[in-house]
Amino acid sequence: MSNAVNQASIDGYLDSLISQRQLSPLTVDGYRRDLLELTALATASSQDASLADTTHFQIRKFAAQLHAKGLNARSIARKLSAWRGFFNWLSEQNAITANPVDGIKPPKRNKPLPKALAADDAVRLVSETSPGKNADSATQLCNHAMFELLYSSGLRVSELVGLDVRYAREDRYVSAGWIDFDAHEVTVTGKGGKTRSVPIGQAAIDALNAWLAVRSSLVRLDPHPLFLGERGTRVSARVVQLRLKAHGQALGLPTGVHPHVLRHSFASHVLQSSGDLRAVQEMLGHASISATQIYTSLDFQRLAQVYDAAHPRAKKKSPTSS
Template identity: 75%
Template sequence: MTAATNHARIASYLDSLETQRKLSPHTVSNYRRDLLELVAMTDALSDKPALATLSHFHVRKFAAQLHAKGLNARSIARKLSAWRGFFEWLSEQEILPANPVEGVKAPKRSKPLPKALSADDAVRVVAEGSPGRDANSPDQLCNRAMFELLYSSGLRVSELTGLDVRFVKEGNYASAGWIDFDEAEVSVTGKGGKQRKVPVGQPALQAIAAWLAVRDTLVKADPHPLFLTGRGTRVSSRIIQLRLRSHAQALGIPTHVHPHVLRHSFASHVLQSSGDLRAVQEMLGHASIAATQIYTSLDFQRLAEVYDAAHPRAKKKT
């Protein structure tokens, strides 16, 4: 009798979603699947209680069981949301002690490690020209300067697009950022309007100088942007993404390369060499050291790979 009651309540709830809330058939189907799983887990309990008598403890146990089965945090959170909505509806139909799902949270989602290129691949991407293209053409010189600077200084792509030529700093124009060749540094405005200065390596400075030598041929209405498209407009983040992806593919780099990959590579490689987390935090412009600590995981991953490959007691038996 209890099982039939549980299914009847769910059928009524799903009907209300479809007729009153006008949810799509696909959404209702997803709710049905999640709620039937709730019924199955309830029926597996020794006392086989009715849904209306489930407690906070039961739901926490169900969430733990889903997690133990390998269900990811996002899927568990979706199921809990579906269950919570059902019990909110059920409380309008009959008296419930409380919503048993209220306060039950899914496991924390694991943050995927940012992808970083190997040092060799990173150098190839920023130093080599695209095969079959004239390395001295304005667009290729612009690309080389942008890619070198992204990897040299770990800039966000929005910070790169906001850079202007140096002369505007002395005028009344409010520049978001510029290159200082004398100090070998780039000044940028990052998140929250926070300004910072980051060192620029000599290869990047040389690439920027080569670009500046031909940049005037593309300048049109706006003289300020440091990096320009073929039509003389400021480059956008999307244009840089497309150019970098195309360039990396032409070089045969197996990883999907986008501007943030070069930023990750910069941070990972500097941290591997220096071990100075605070310095990397400052150069990346992170407000919190916690945001930078992800790169310590990247560094440990590399060390673990070296260990697994080299240590005689770590090698797997074939």
């Protein structure tokens, strides 16, 4: 009897989604599947279970069961949302007095690790010219300088495009960032208007000098921008993204490359070599050390791969081995 009551309640709710909220058939089918799964979980708990009698404790138990089966946090969140809507409807029908899903949160989603290139791939990306391109063209020299600087100093693309040839404070114009070639240092204005200075490697300095030797031929009205587009105006973040992506594809790199990949690669590689998390935090301009700690996960992944490949006791024995 309870199964028939449960099905009647689900059908009534789904009909309301179609007639009142005018949801598409595909969306309603998704709700149907989530509610049938709720019914299956409730029935497995008790053969005579009525959904109207479902408790807060049972919903928590059902969510835990789904998590134990390996269902990801996003899917569990969707199911809880579907169940919550169903019980809200039952409450409007005076079938229940309280929603058992209220106050129940899905498991936290795993924060994806940032993508970082292998050191060899990063060096190849910033040092080589795209096949078929003239290495001495102004655009290629500009690209080379931008890419080297992104990887050398871990800049955000917004910080890169905001750089000027030199520090200026004139006629209401104040530089957002500039390079001190003598000190091998770049100063940028990052998030929250905070200014920081980061070292620049010699390879990036050389690339910058090569670019500056031809830059004057492209300058139009604004003399300040360090990096210029083909029209002689300050290069945009979008143009840098497109140029870097095309460059990575031309070199045949296995992953899609964007400016933040070089920032992540910079942080990961410096941390791998130095182990100095605080220094990496300062160079990246992170307000909190917790934002930088994610790179320790990248470093551990690399160490785990080395261990699995090299340690004689790391690999599991095959069933046939003695």
